[in-house]
Amino acid sequence: xxxxxxxxxxSFYEGLAYGLVALGVYISFRVLSFPxxxxxxxxxxGGAVAAILIINGVNPWLATLVALLAGCLAGLGTGLLNTKxxxxxxxSGILMMVALYSINLLIMGRANIPLLRQITVFExxxxxxxxxxxxxxxxxxxxVLTAIIxxxxxxxxxxxxxxxxxxxxxxxxxxxxxxGNTDMATMMGISLSNGMVALSGALIAQNxxxxxxxxxxxxxxxxxASVIIGEGLFRPKGVTAVLLAVFGGAFVYRLxxxxxxxxxxxxxxxxxITALLVIVSLSVPFFRKKLRGExxxxxxxx
Amino acid sequence: xxxxKLSIMLITISLLALLVLPLTTGCGGGGVxxxxxxxxxxxxxxxxxxxxxxxxxxxxxxxxGENIEINYQNSEGDMALVASIAQQFVAxxxxxxxxxxxxxxxxxxxxxxxxxIPVVFxxxxxxxxxxxxxxWESHPNENVTGVSDMIVVSDDVDLITAIVPGITKLGTxxxxxxxxxxxxxxxxxxxxxxxxxxxxxxxxxxxxxxLSASQSLVGQVDAIWIGTDNTVVTALEALIGVCExxxxxxxxxxxxxxxxxxxxxxxxDYYDIGYQTGEMVAKILDGTSAADIPVEKGKVISLSVNTxxxxxxxxxxxxxxxxxxxxxxxx
Numbered sequence: 001x002x003x004x005x006x007x008x009x010x011s012f013y014e015g016l017a018y019g020l021v022a023l024g025v026y027i028s029f030r031v032l033s034f035p036x037x038x039x040x041x042x043x044x045x046g047g048a049v050a051a052i053l054i055i056n057g058v059n060p061w062l063a064t065l066v067a068l069l070a071g072c073l074a075g076l077g078t079g080l081l082n083t084k085x086x087x088x089x090x091x092s093g094i095l096m097m098v099a100l101y102s103i104n105l106l107i108m109g110r111a112n113i114p115l116l117r118q119i120t121v122f123e124x125x126x127x128x129x130x131x132x133x134x135x136x137x138x139x140x141x142x143x144v145l146t147a148i149i150x151x152x153x154x155x156x157x158x159x160x161x162x163x164x165x166x167x168x169x170x171x172x173x174x175x176x177x178x179x180g181n182t183d184m185a186t187m188m189g190i191s192l193s194n195g196m197v198a199l200s201g202a203l204i205a206q207n208x209x210x211x212x213x214x215x216x217x218x219x220x221x222x223x224x225a226s227v228i229i230g231e232g233l234f235r236p237k238g239v240t241a242v243l244l245a246v247f248g249g250a251f252v253y254r255l256x257x258x259x260x261x262x263x264x265x266x267x268x269x270x271x272x273i274t275a276l277l278v279i280v281s282l283s284v285p286f287f288r289k290k291l292r293g294e295x296x297x298x299x300x301x302x
Numbered sequence: 303x304x305x306x307k308l309s310i311m312l313i314t315i316s317l318l319a320l321l322v323l324p325l326t327t328g329c330g331g332g333g334v335x336x337x338x339x340x341x342x343x344x345x346x347x348x349x350x351x352x353x354x355x356x357x358x359x360x361x362x363x364x365x366x367g368e369n370i371e372i373n374y375q376n377s378e379g380d381m382a383l384v385a386s387i388a389q390q391f392v393a394x395x396x397x398x399x400x401x402x403x404x405x406x407x408x409x410x411x412x413x414x415x416x417x418x419i420p421v422v423f424x425x426x427x428x429x430x431x432x433x434x435x436x437x438w439e440s441h442p443n444e445n446v447t448g449v450s451d452m453i454v455v456s457d458d459v460d461l462i463t464a465i466v467p468g469i470t471k472l473g474t475x476x477x478x479x480x481x482x483x484x485x486x487x488x489x490x491x492x493x494x495x496x497x498x499x500x501x502x503x504x505x506x507x508x509x510x511x512x513l514s515a516s517q518s519l520v521g522q523v524d525a526i527w528i529g530t531d532n533t534v535v536t537a538l539e540a541l542i543g544v545c546e547x548x549x550x551x552x553x554x555x556x557x558x559x560x561x562x563x564x565x566x567x568x569x570x571d572y573y574d575i576g577y578q579t580g581e582m583v584a585k586i587l588d589g590t591s592a593a594d595i596p597v598e599k600g601k602v603i604s605l606s607v608n609t610x611x612x613x614x615x616x617x618x619x620x621x622x623x624x625x626x627x628x629x630x631x632x633x
Binding site: 002003006010110111112117216218222257262 | 380381382383384385386389390393394404405408413415432433434479480481483484507
């Protein structure tokens with residue numbers, strides 16, 4: 001039974017930690033309908049900022065907060081490229097992602113910053129409770145943090161600004177027609193999204209013991225896969241359910257990867273498994289409609 | 303039955319099946335100790351390291367599938383997996399974790415901290431700078447040791463000055479995103495400063511940049527040296543082409559690159575690095591604490607030269623150097 005418990009607990013921790021990436025991707029892709037690829041850059045940005053501050057003696061909580069804000073700033077950059085310079089959304093994200101690679105190297109001054117012998121937020125928490133570090137502690141910490149973040153988003157998305165944000169993703173023309181500022185909503189949404197992604201990067205760097213400039217590779221795929229799995233599996237209705245489903249999707253995604261590792265599948269096949277998992281989740285509505293004989297809409301490009 | 307119920311049932315069944323399967327395969331028998339090997343990516347040098355580890359262990363009496371069980375995991379460059387693999391090894395309470403390359407080693411050490419699982423790193427260039435151990439020799443409180451693949455850059459620079467006399471400007475290409483390469487280029491600066499040679503460095507971020515970065519060095523340098531940079535070595539042929547067209551002698555730092563068309567290098571065989579690591583792990587399995595084993599550098603270093611490559615780049619290698627070489631390539 002040990003193996004199953006280990007697998008579940010590790011996946012649960014990872015689901016929460018990477019769930020923040022999924023939350024970020026959900027805000028940009030789903031709420032705003034903005035395909036933001038800067039995520040692959042803002043994730044290591046969070047790790048880089050937190051790491052450089054921590055090794056320079058800054059309190060890890062403060063360092064993590066600054067990392068979150070740095071992510072917001074990066075997202076703001078993407079938003080500005082799109083709304084002010086009228087650059088295509090996809091391209092804005094790609095440009096920011098490419099720029100962030102150099103910016104992350106500049107911030108860190110090297111490619112990899114070790115945090116093995118530094119005081120991180122996880123150590124602070126374990127000192128606070130006088131327990132050793134371990135997966136359980138990481139889980140408790142992440143559960144509390146995730147609960148706070150979910151509560152904030154649950155409230156925020158129902159406020160007037162939150163409604164403008166959601167409406168912008170649904171029908172930008174209508175929001176403009178009603179006098180809403182869609183540019184502002186886009187920039188705010190992308191900022192929040194990248195802030196969450198950077199927060200995840202900062203926490204994961206501290207938990208795994210290093211920040212590396214290459215740690216963002218594939219984040220966007222993982223985030224998207226988590227969102228799609230969460231939606232496909234849990235079919236959430238309403239804001240709260242959707243937010244929970246996003247984290248649930250991240251958990252199932254990490255669980256599948258963990259099981260694939262366990263089964264001793266050739267590691268080279270893992271990316272293929274990820275792709276298949278997303279394809280299966282995405283094709284569920286198609287087959288459902290086919291089964292019921294309903295009308296199937298034509299393929300869309302964006 | 304509605305479609306939704308059906309899909310939920312299918313997913314639940316497949317999840318359960320996947321959860322139960324590892325139970326039947328994952329449990330080792332009594333007395334057989336498990337060794338976790340975590341490798342960062344499939345790469346000829348790292349694969350050779352892993353083969354060396356397994357042979358080194360076998361020659362010391364620890365044979366995979368007989369008295370030990372090797373659990374090999376490869377993260378294929380996915381940093382999210384690096385930490386997952388390390389945590390799984392710790393959760394499984396493996397006897398030793400062997401980590402091939404820097405990020406996996408950091409993740410393994412981080413995950414094993416506070417447990418009694420020793421970590422043996424290998425193919426890591428700068429274990430002290432990356433905080434894996436506090437010192438090469440004595441690290442009493444750290445259940446960590448390993449083998450470094452640090453190359454002695456000053457030996458390479460001496461070799462270059464012997465083959466290209468009167469050199470004043472030495473070019474280099476590297477990916478600033480690879481911490482090992484940044485370390486080696488720092489070493490290059492130190493070695494060249496001592497001899498009054500100016501270093502001209504160009505950075506690349508993907509292997510697609512290698513060609514244009516190589517061309518930007520034309521006319522600026524008397525020779526080019528590259529370290530064990532994964533990005534540049536991947537696109538080595540682009541660099542070799544530019545060097546041959548412009549008569550710039552090229553000195554890589556690994557033997558495989560000499561075979562591909564570089565001039566000369568002092569290098570290790572990564573198989574030997576792995577073999578040395580395997581012997582070290584055997585010592586730990588015999589009962590020595592990792593904390594008591596000093597970090598080692600690669601023991602077997604050999605000079606290899608490629609005389610035809612030198613001719614293509616417009617120089618001749620002095621006979622005295624060819625005589626010292628362990629391997630001379632002539633095609």
